[in-house]
Amino acid sequence: MxxxxxxxxxxxxxxxxxxNSRMADIGSxxxxxxxxxxxRQRISYAVAGEVVDGPFENAKAEIANQNLTECIDARLGDGVTVLKPDDNIDTIVIAGMGGTLISDILERGWQQLTGNELLVLQPNVGEYHLRKWLATHAYQITAEQILKDxxxxxxxxxxxxVKEPFSLSELDARFGHFLLANPNDAFVEKWQHEQQRNAHVLTALNHAANVPVAKQQxxxxxxxLIEEVLQDASTNLN
Incomplete structure (x- = not known):
């Protein structure tokens, strides 16, 4: 790549x-x-943020090699705290890390956020936690996608x-409202895998000397929930 x-x-x-966005790519x-x-002239300005020296130097070198130093500014720092008010950022991308880490980055940089930014987030894991964080911090998910790569x-x-925090249903938090409405093969594969993993864990718990009842339940x-969702997804795909 x-x-x-x-x-x-x-x-x-x-x-x-x-x-024509003014974007921040956090963890660039x-x-x-x-x-x-x-x-491709899709953005007018960007901040490429990195918290680690090596990737930060990689970002600076790539930007310079592409003659884009006037358009993209590489900055070393913790998450969205690298942003300044006069950056006028309207889109924040955080991709390729865990959902818990993404929510922690947003939490730590809360004062840098104006509330006008569009968030484009791609968690590798921890989607449930991230969806819950977004809802409790008054961020409404307007689009979702699941894919295999x-x-x-x-x-x-x-x-x-949005104006006020809100609650998500368990189904929407765990599976994603838009993904539930339009399941695809990647969605089915993910939850079949989770179903198999849970089955292995339950088997191990059933043979434990002291069964952790709360975890088991x-x-x-x-x-x-997974069984019901997969049945609905199978109907929709067929």
Missing amino acids: DADHLSKRLAAVAAYVPA DHAYLPVYLAK DGHIYEIMVAHK ELQREQQ
Whole structure:
């Protein structure tokens, strides 16, 4: 992968960045995403944020090699705390890390957020936690996508600020409202895998000397939800 040939995952993330955005790519690594978008005149400005020296230097080098230093600014720092008010960022992308880490990054940088930013988030794991965080912080998910790329399954969430925090149903938090409405093969594969993993854990728990009843009951409830969701998904796909 390079700035001219994004992975399927990152290309899907790029598609959610609105035209002419002033974007921040947090955890930008080589800055492939903002460089890709800038070369296609899809964004007007970008901050490529990195918290680790090595990836930060990679981002600076890529931006310089592509002659985009006037359009993309690489910054070293913790998450969205690298942003400044006069950046006028309207889109924040955080992709390729766990959902808990993404929510922690947003939490730590809360004062840098104006509430006007579109969030484009791609957690590798921990989607349930991230959806719950968004709802309790008054961010409404307006689009979701699930896809398979290079043997891994990824979810993308797009969210914007609303007036008040709200509650998500267990189904929407765990599976995703839009993904439930339009399941695809990647969705089915993910939850079949989770179903199998839970079954193995339950078997191990049943043979434990001291069965953790609360954990056992939690997994049994999740298994029931997964079974119902997969049945509905099978009907929709057929």
